[in-house]
Amino acid sequence: xxxxxxxxxxxxxxxxxxxxxxxxxxxxxxxxxxxxxxxxxxxxxxxxxxxxxxxxxxxxxxxxxxxxxxxxxxxxxxxxxxxxxxxxxxxxxxxxxxxxxxxxxxxxxxxxxxxxxxxxxxxxxxxxxxxxxxxxxxxxxxxxxxxxxxxxxxxxxxxxxxxxxxxxxxxxxxxxxxxxxxxxxxxxxxxxxxxxxxxxxxxxxxxxxxxxxxxxxxxxxxxxxxxxxxxxxxxxxxxxxxxxxxxxxxxxxxxxxxxxxxxxxxxxxxxxxxxxxxxxxxxxxxxxxxxxxxxxxxxxxxxxxxxxxxxxxxxxxxxxxxxxxxxxxxxxxxxxxxxxxxxxxxxxxxxxxxxxxxxxxxxxxxxxxxxxxxxxxxxxxxxxxxxxxxxxxxxxxxxxxxxxxxxxxxxxxxxxxxxxxxxxxxxxxxxxxxxxxxxxxxxxxxxxxxxxxxxxxxxxxxxxxxxxxxxxxxxxxxxxxxxxxxxxxxxxxxxxxxxxxxxxxxxxxxxxxxxxxxxxxxxxxxxxxxxxxxxxxxxxxxxxxxxxxxxxxxxxxxxxxxxxxxxxxxxxxx
DNA sequence: ATAAGCACGC
DNA sequence: GACGTACGTGCTTATA
Numbered sequence: 001x002x003x004x005x006x007x008x009x010x011x012x013x014x015x016x017x018x019x020x021x022x023x024x025x026x027x028x029x030x031x032x033x034x035x036x037x038x039x040x041x042x043x044x045x046x047x048x049x050x051x052x053x054x055x056x057x058x059x060x061x062x063x064x065x066x067x068x069x070x071x072x073x074x075x076x077x078x079x080x081x082x083x084x085x086x087x088x089x090x091x092x093x094x095x096x097x098x099x100x101x102x103x104x105x106x107x108x109x110x111x112x113x114x115x116x117x118x119x120x121x122x123x124x125x126x127x128x129x130x131x132x133x134x135x136x137x138x139x140x141x142x143x144x145x146x147x148x149x150x151x152x153x154x155x156x157x158x159x160x161x162x163x164x165x166x167x168x169x170x171x172x173x174x175x176x177x178x179x180x181x182x183x184x185x186x187x188x189x190x191x192x193x194x195x196x197x198x199x200x201x202x203x204x205x206x207x208x209x210x211x212x213x214x215x216x217x218x219x220x221x222x223x224x225x226x227x228x229x230x231x232x233x234x235x236x237x238x239x240x241x242x243x244x245x246x247x248x249x250x251x252x253x254x255x256x257x258x259x260x261x262x263x264x265x266x267x268x269x270x271x272x273x274x275x276x277x278x279x280x281x282x283x284x285x286x287x288x289x290x291x292x293x294x295x296x297x298x299x300x301x302x303x304x305x306x307x308x309x310x311x312x313x314x315x316x317x318x319x320x321x322x323x324x325x326x327x328x329x330x331x332x333x334x335x336x337x338x339x340x341x342x343x344x345x346x347x348x349x350x351x352x353x354x355x356x357x358x359x360x361x362x363x364x365x366x367x368x369x370x371x372x373x374x375x376x377x378x379x380x381x382x383x384x385x386x387x388x389x390x391x392x393x394x395x396x397x398x399x400x401x402x403x404x405x406x407x408x409x410x411x412x413x414x415x416x417x418x419x420x421x422x423x424x425x426x427x428x429x430x431x432x433x434x435x436x437x438x439x440x441x442x443x444x445x446x447x448x449x450x451x452x453x454x455x456x457x458x459x460x461x462x463x464x465x466x467x468x469x470x471x472x473x474x475x476x477x478x479x480x481x482x483x484x485x486x487x488x489x490x491x492x493x494x495x496x497x498x499x500x501x502x503x504x505x506x507x508x509x510x511x512x513x514x515x516x517x518x519x520x521x522x523x524x525x526x527x528x529x530x531x532x533x534x535x536x537x538x539x540x541x542x543x544x545x546x547x548x549x550x551x552x553x554x555x556x557x558x559x560x561x562x563x564x565x566x567x568x569x570x571x572x573x574x
Numbered sequence: 575a576t577a578a579g580c581a582c583g584c
Numbered sequence: 585g586a587c588g589t590a591c592g593t594g595c596t597t598a599t600a
Binding site: 223225226227228229249279280283284288305308309310311313314315316317318319320322323356408409410411412413414415416417418419420421422479480483487488490491492494495499527 | 586587588589590591592593594595596597598
């Protein structure tokens with residue numbers, strides 16, 4: 001099952017102490033550069049990479065050209081511009097590793113890469129989503145000689161993409177997406193630094209007050225941020241009845257869930273919760289975000305990572321702009337600090353409604369859930385009506401809340417115990433709800449069973465576009481790891497198909513915006529949401545475009561709904 | 575440096 | 585008897 005078998009096992013892997021030394025043709029003077037450009041002009045595929053001080057080209061696996069880059073920006077730009085005829089040629093294929101980085105570096109010098117992209121990192125991500133995709137790692141595992149590593153990986157991964165039916169996903173989705181993400185990153189997001197500074201000062205005062213209250217009740221000062229110290233204060237010193245189990249390191253658990261259970265035991269508990277959420281907001285967002293504003297353009301430039309998650313979602317870091325608070329009032333204040341870049345712009349947020357449930361309705365073919373979506377019903381209310389056996393107009397808010405938890409639980413492969421814990425109901429009540437659920441949604445139950453069976457037979461599951469997730473523990477004798485694999489068998493195709501869908505939408509929107517030479521910018525993706533910094537003149541046309549491309553990216557046999565909102569900050573637009 | 579525990583998002 | 589809802593990033597603390 002291990003991928004390595006596909007490459008003939010470990011036999012070809014060199015001993016770890018042998019250092020592979022590649023030989024380079026050093027390119028220095030103009031005549032050598034012209035010679036290289038000539039050979040690049042003649043080839044239809046070449047490997048490339050660029051870093052701060054050097055770049056390499058290889059027109060075949062053996063001849064690797066290395067060029068040192070001038071420190072002076074203008075000289076560097078002049079040198080790079082000599083290669084623009086190569087990078088502009090959309091008939092040529094460029095082999096790279098994490099090409100988004102190469103695109104971003106060249107963009108700083110005013111160059112575009114218009115070649116067909118062939119990114120080894122992303123190829124490997126599709127072939128083995130959960131492995132390491134770094135060049136160092138791939139070099140250790142796959143490189144068999146001293147020829148160009150990117151060419152070696154290209155040869156191997158090309159065959160594997162074909163064998164695993166991943167070519168469509170690679171060429172038509174992931175490769176076009178590379179450019180989209182590079183553009184989104186360079187577009188950047190404006191934040192209201194002064195607003196955040198003000199919030200920070202208010203939070204500092206409030207935190208100091210809470211600290212004092214906590215120390216007073218505890219009768220001592222201690223580090224509230226230390227779960228270890230906190231646990232000892234709560235459960236030893238203050239003698240609050242301790243949770244049944246300690247953590248694996250022998251500490252008292254003090255997570256939010258634990259504290260909620262003892263919230264009425266002592267007023268210190270609420271203070272702790274307030275302290276935790278406030279210090280979290282302050283350190284992770286309010287104080288951190290301003291420090292990440294670029295000195296060049298005053299904007300925040302996140303990284304969107306295309307080869308991280310096990311399911312096909314993107315991730316975001318430095319900073320993570322996919323987990324900006326929205327749940328609490330204090331959190332929402334932070335979201336308000338995300339603003340349009342100038343007075344000519346306005347934020348537009350477009351999000352898919354209930355996309356994962358629509359996908360499970362589509363994939364399962366369940367008639368009850370499909371008809372709920374086709375009739376445009378409130379899906380959670382409809383589920384409540386079915387599960388509790390009442391008319392939809394008689395559904396109480398508690399019934400709806402419970403049904404919503406079940407719908408979410410279904411996507412995540414939840415158990416009766418888990419539902420009972422979440423809803424604070426008895427396990428037998430939870431079982432009853434789940435039993436009724438699957439009686440009403442027979443197709444969903446069948447789909448879940450089918451996914452698990454498929455995984456047990458083939459060792460993987462796949463999304464609507466054939467993105468795979470391998471589940472090597474699916475037949476494990478250890479029920480804990482097997483159950484985990486079974487939950488992944490249910491969730492991965494749903495979460496992953498949703499990721500497929502929004503990626504298609506992003507590509508189509510990007511291409512259309514580019515074709516129309518629009519001033520507006522796509523700036524964020526948060527799994528089921530896209531955010532745009534819209535030039536006000538373009539608001540109507542872009543809104544229509546976004547709605548159309550998102551709705552029609554990957555049609556389902558149930559309707560797809562997209563909600564659009566505008567605002568002078570992200571909270572307002574959300 | 576690295577892991578643990580915790581909290582933020584979807 | 586244990587386990588118990590998917591996917592991430594990043595902070596502070598504690599330990600090495």
